[in-house]
Amino acid sequence: MWPFRKRTSLADSGIFRGFTDWHCHLLPGVDDGVQTVEETLRILSLYENLGVKEVWLTPHVMEDMPNTTASLKARFEKLIAVYQGNIALHLASENMLDNLFEERLRKNDLLPLGKCGKHLLVETSYFNPPMGLSNIMLRIKSKGYVPVLAHPERYVYMDENDYRQLKEMNVMFQLNLFSLVGAYGTGIRKKAGWLMKNGFYNLAGSDTHSLAVLEAALYKQKLPQTGHEQVFNADLW
Numbered sequence: 001m002w003p004f005r006k007r008t009s010l011a012d013s014g015i016f017r018g019f020t021d022w023h024c025h026l027l028p029g030v031d032d033g034v035q036t037v038e039e040t041l042r043i044l045s046l047y048e049n050l051g052v053k054e055v056w057l058t059p060h061v062m063e064d065m066p067n068t069t070a071s072l073k074a075r076f077e078k079l080i081a082v083y084q085g086n087i088a089l090h091l092a093s094e095n096m097l098d099n100l101f102e103e104r105l106r107k108n109d110l111l112p113l114g115k116c117g118k119h120l121l122v123e124t125s126y127f128n129p130p131m132g133l134s135n136i137m138l139r140i141k142s143k144g145y146v147p148v149l150a151h152p153e154r155y156v157y158m159d160e161n162d163y164r165q166l167k168e169m170n171v172m173f174q175l176n177l178f179s180l181v182g183a184y185g186t187g188i189r190k191k192a193g194w195l196m197k198n199g200f201y202n203l204a205g206s207d208t209h210s211l212a213v214l215e216a217a218l219y220k221q222k223l224p225q226t227g228h229e230q231v232f233n234a235d236l237w
Contacts, residue, residue, distance in 0.1 A: 007222040007223060007224055008222060008223055009218060009219050009220075009221070009222060009223065010177060010178075010180075010181060010217060010218045010219075010221070010223055011050065011218040011219050013223050015177070015223075015232050016047070016050035016051050016052050017050075017051035018051060018053050018233065019050075019051065019052050019053060019204075019232060019233075020052075020053055020054040020055070020056070020203075020234070020235065021047070021052060021054070021055045021056065021205050021206050021208075022056050022058075022113065022121070022148075022174055022203050022204065022205040022234075022236075023056065023058050023094065023121060023150055023151075023174055023176070023205025023206065023207050024055060024056070024057060024058060024205060024206050024207060024208040025057075025058065025059060025060070025094075025207070025208060025209045026040045026043055026044070026055065026057050026208060027040070027057040027059045027072065027075055027076060027079065027091070028040045028075070028079065029075070030059045030060075030065075030067055030071075030072060030075055031059045031060040031065050031067070032060065032065075032209060033059065033060075033208070033209040033210070034208075034209065034210060034211075037078075037079065037082060039210070039211050040079065041082070041083065042211055043208065043211050043214060044083060044085055044087055044089075045085065046211075046214070046215075046218075047087055048085050048086060048087060050218075052087055053087065053088065054087065054088040054089075054090065055087055055088070055089055055090070056090045056091075056092050056113060056205075057076065057079075057089065057090065057091050057092070058092045058093055058094040058113070058121055058205075059072055059093055059094065060093070060094050060096065061093045061094065061095050061096065061100070061101070061104070061111075062095070062096030062098055062100060062101075063096070063098050063099060063100045066100060067093070069109055069110070069111055072091060072093065072111065073091065073111075076089075076091040090115075091111060092111045092112060092113040092114075092121060093110070093111040093121065094121045094122070094123055094150055095110070095120060095121065095122045095123070096122075096123055096124070097122055097123070097124050097130045097133070097136050098130065101122070102136075102139075105139065105140065105143060108143065110145075112145065113148060113236060114236030115236065116236065118144065118145055118146055118236075119145065119146045119147075119148050119172070119236050120140055120145045120146070120147055120148060121148045121150055121174065122140070122147050122148065122149060122150065123149070123150040123151070124155060126154055126155055126156060127156055127157060128157060129155075129157055129158075134165070134166075134169065137166070137169055137171055138169070141169075141170075146170070146172060147171045147172065148171075148172040148173075148174050148202070148203070149166065149171055149172065149173050149174065150174050150176075150205075150207070151174065151175070151176040151179065151207060152166075152173050152174075152195065152200070153175070153176065153179050153188050153191040153192035153195055154176065154179065154184060154188055163195065163200055167200060172202040172203065173195065173200050173201045173202055174201070174202065174203050174204065174205055175192060175195070175196065175201040175203070175204040175205070175231060176192070176204075176205065176206070176207045177204050177205065177206050177207075177217075178206065178207065178213075178217040179191075179192035180192055180193070180196070180223055180224070181217055181221035181222060181223050182221055183213075183216075183217050183221065193224065196231070201231045202231065202234055203231060203234035203236070204231050204232050204234070
């Protein structure tokens with residue numbers, strides 16, 4: 001059963017009890033997400049109070065933010081050294097499907113998602129697909145990875161046919177939780193609701209970039225009754 005029947009806030013919904021956040025930008029000072037260790041620690045403290053179990057830090061890797069694997073691992077180790085909480089922290093990345101990604105894929109120089117190391121969190125431009133999107137997904141699979149498409153509800157160029165084609169290729173979909181409460185607009189909220197209702201999502205993440213935005217989404221906006229709560233308890237093996 002869905003854990004609530006009336007519209008409620010994300011914070012009060014119970015979704016976060018035992019939750020794994022598969023997508024967030026909490027690694028400080030490496031992209032357009034959190035910039036300081038202090039803010040990261042405040043967010044993790046809030047997560048602990050909500051009952052979050054695990055967090056995958058997924059900084060951007062793209063031509064405009066060419067973070068290297070080595071530099072991200074070094075920054076992650078510094079965070080681990082100062083974090084004293086109970087949440088299990090892991091490092092992966094959110095990979096823009098651009099020329100830099102193609103280069104890193106050829107070299108197998110990637111930070112995969114999930115403990116098995118077989119899933120890659122990927123994204124595209126919100127407005128235009130990369131040339132040959134299906135072929136890129138096939139190349140990812142040929143390297144032994146499972147592509148996980150971040151926030152598919154946010155791509156304005158995608159429609160039902162695009163979603164079905166990707167699912168037929170066994171591309172996994174990651175929901176941005178904040179889409180369900182209208183954080184990115186009504187159109188995206190409706191699209192996320194449709195994808196949820198029709199069982200397209202495999203796992204969920206917050207895509208948190210700052211404490212202020214997180215608190216607004218958690219407490220100020222209301223979550224509609226949706227269903228498919230298994231998305232919020234997903235795991236990658």
